[in-house]
Amino acid sequence: xxxxxxLKVSIQSIMHIQTIIHQLKLTAVALAGAFVxxxxxxxxxxxxxxxxxxSREYYKDLNPAFIQYWKEKTxxxxxxxxxxxxxxxxxxxxxxxxxxxxxxxxxxxxxDVLYERAKLIPKDWQKRLPHASSPTASTSVFLVRKGNPxxxxxxxxxxxxxxxxxxxxxxxxxxGKYTYLAAWGYVLKNGGDEAKAKEFVTKLFKNxxxxxxxxxxxxxxxxxxxxxxxxxxxxxxxxxxQKELGADKFEVIYPSISVLxxxxxxxxxxxxxxxxxxxxxQAYLEFHFSEVGQDIAAKHYLRPQxxxxxxxxxxxxxxxxxxxxxxxxxxxSKAEKTHFADGGVFDQIYAK
Amino acid sequence: xxxxxxxxxxxxxxxxxxxxxxxxxxxPLSAVFFKTFTLSWDEFVQAVASPRVVASYKLTxxxxxxxxxxxxxxxxxxxxxxxxxxxxxxKIVDAFxxxxxxxxxxxxxxxxxxxxxxxxxxxxxxxQIGIAVAYTPLGVVVALTFIGLPFVVxxxxxxxxxxxAEVEEAGASLGANRWQVFYKIILPAIWPAVITGFALxxxxxxxxxxxxxxxxxxxxxxxxxxxxxxxxxxxQYDYAGATAVAAxxxxxxxxxxxxxxxxxxxxxxxxxxxx
Numbered sequence: 001x002x003x004x005x006x007l008k009v010s011i012q013s014i015m016h017i018q019t020i021i022h023q024l025k026l027t028a029v030a031l032a033g034a035f036v037x038x039x040x041x042x043x044x045x046x047x048x049x050x051x052x053x054x055s056r057e058y059y060k061d062l063n064p065a066f067i068q069y070w071k072e073k074t075x076x077x078x079x080x081x082x083x084x085x086x087x088x089x090x091x092x093x094x095x096x097x098x099x100x101x102x103x104x105x106x107x108x109x110x111x112d113v114l115y116e117r118a119k120l121i122p123k124d125w126q127k128r129l130p131h132a133s134s135p136t137a138s139t140s141v142f143l144v145r146k147g148n149p150x151x152x153x154x155x156x157x158x159x160x161x162x163x164x165x166x167x168x169x170x171x172x173x174x175x176g177k178y179t180y181l182a183a184w185g186y187v188l189k190n191g192g193d194e195a196k197a198k199e200f201v202t203k204l205f206k207n208x209x210x211x212x213x214x215x216x217x218x219x220x221x222x223x224x225x226x227x228x229x230x231x232x233x234x235x236x237x238x239x240x241x242q243k244e245l246g247a248d249k250f251e252v253i254y255p256s257i258s259v260l261x262x263x264x265x266x267x268x269x270x271x272x273x274x275x276x277x278x279x280x281x282q283a284y285l286e287f288h289f290s291e292v293g294q295d296i297a298a299k300h301y302l303r304p305q306x307x308x309x310x311x312x313x314x315x316x317x318x319x320x321x322x323x324x325x326x327x328x329x330x331x332x333s334k335a336e337k338t339h340f341a342d343g344g345v346f347d348q349i350y351a352k
Numbered sequence: 353x354x355x356x357x358x359x360x361x362x363x364x365x366x367x368x369x370x371x372x373x374x375x376x377x378x379x380p381l382s383a384v385f386f387k388t389f390t391l392s393w394d395e396f397v398q399a400v401a402s403p404r405v406v407a408s409y410k411l412t413x414x415x416x417x418x419x420x421x422x423x424x425x426x427x428x429x430x431x432x433x434x435x436x437x438x439x440x441x442x443k444i445v446d447a448f449x450x451x452x453x454x455x456x457x458x459x460x461x462x463x464x465x466x467x468x469x470x471x472x473x474x475x476x477x478x479x480q481i482g483i484a485v486a487y488t489p490l491g492v493v494v495a496l497t498f499i500g501l502p503f504v505v506x507x508x509x510x511x512x513x514x515x516x517a518e519v520e521e522a523g524a525s526l527g528a529n530r531w532q533v534f535y536k537i538i539l540p541a542i543w544p545a546v547i548t549g550f551a552l553x554x555x556x557x558x559x560x561x562x563x564x565x566x567x568x569x570x571x572x573x574x575x576x577x578x579x580x581x582x583x584x585x586x587x588q589y590d591y592a593g594a595t596a597v598a599a600x601x602x603x604x605x606x607x608x609x610x611x612x613x614x615x616x617x618x619x620x621x622x623x624x625x626x627x
Contacts, residue, residue: 086587088586089586089587092586113589169570169584171587171588172580172584209487210571211570211571212565213565213570213580217565217566225465225466225469225486226471227469227470341588342398342399342402342590343398343402347404347572350404350571351403
């Protein structure tokens, strides 16, 4: 009996520890919220930029540049808080009430959702800034091991037997979605029809041994776990891998054609109107398109979109035949519905 | 009406308990079911019974049961060593047991996949005899075993301590051999704790996400766990579909935990435990 009692106590203490951990997490969230709030209440203006996972390094450079620019222009001191995470998770937080002044994503559907689910922004938000509100873009390219032992040159080489291809899961990763659509577009752009494209993409994913949930995970799998002959990911991620892990270990292969992966930005109207930060948020977004902003993007291997900057950085970025998602698939929402929704083409690849 | 307890404060403490449980457990859980009810029956079936989702149930519950079973064997052994022997560094070993509690699960997942990948310390050895752990369902079992270990050890350990070595010595002096001592004396005493530890390890494993996704490979129909299916549906802004799968998981977990409790009650009676 005593033993049983003690057992119960020990179980309760385990449960208790977990409850405490949960409460601590909640407290931390509440404190963070309070912090943001108190910032806005004080004289100093602050902006919250809710962004995707791998834009950290880019904004670490861009934000100080904007703060300095804004101080010189208006005399106002501004702080910019960053929040990073998986893109659709970030978008959901904003829909559910996170007070983001601006949202910066790597796929327009993750900003569309702010209109669709919560009417936080107008439907035509992409028309408010040049280049479909996308100051930067990237594209899907190939990274192979030194010497290119499997002799991979273009998309066709990826579906050959005994070639292992690492792609992040298109169901959970924007990066994976772009790669999938790039492969599909490759077939269509070379005279193939939908059936051919489906066959090609099916073959491609049969060569994928691991489906990581995000782009960074796929990088780890390929570069650190030695899995796969080729990694398909964003161009900026590929440059980063070479910089971090050594240019002598991997080679970049540019396919004959790929997808233009635009990184759109938007201010969140409902939030900036409430917090009275519209002027600053607008200036911040426009700063992305300025010469300084575009230079910083290029430094982080994001393709600048403003014409003058494209010319200026032409040496860094190999000119590629790139197509827009809208051009081949009509719209992002059509592509989502056909390919990535439950029971869609991607699911059919794995259906038995 | 139940007989009034001689302890004061019954109404207050029960009231607080119900309030607390409602706030922390019941209200969030009921939200899962309410959200699920926004689906029509056909949509619900589509969300929870497509082949991919069914394959993930099999993996999640199967791997969790295997992992919890492994933990029962080695957890009891660990608890035994920690209570019955004195050795140098015992306190440190004891503290090691709690590591899986304290470590962020993503860190555990990354470490495990680094070690068990083909180019990792253990993975490279296993690769030579043709066993792949990382990025296979076996990897899922490894991760779930890791996170579940403390539950069995920490539930069995206090009971073993309480039991004392004297009863074993008494048994031995009355002529029982080692096996009989274990089977007739130790096992009946620790059995309820073992089952509780098993149930806790199992329940923890079913809901685990962070450590598993790094080592599972996440291939649909093969190594995709149900929590990942839920996350995937959320990524597509399919809240109702996600909660529908969550609701099914809850119901299956509840039935299994209920069965485990029933088994515990039955075996308590069988082993002659008087409550």
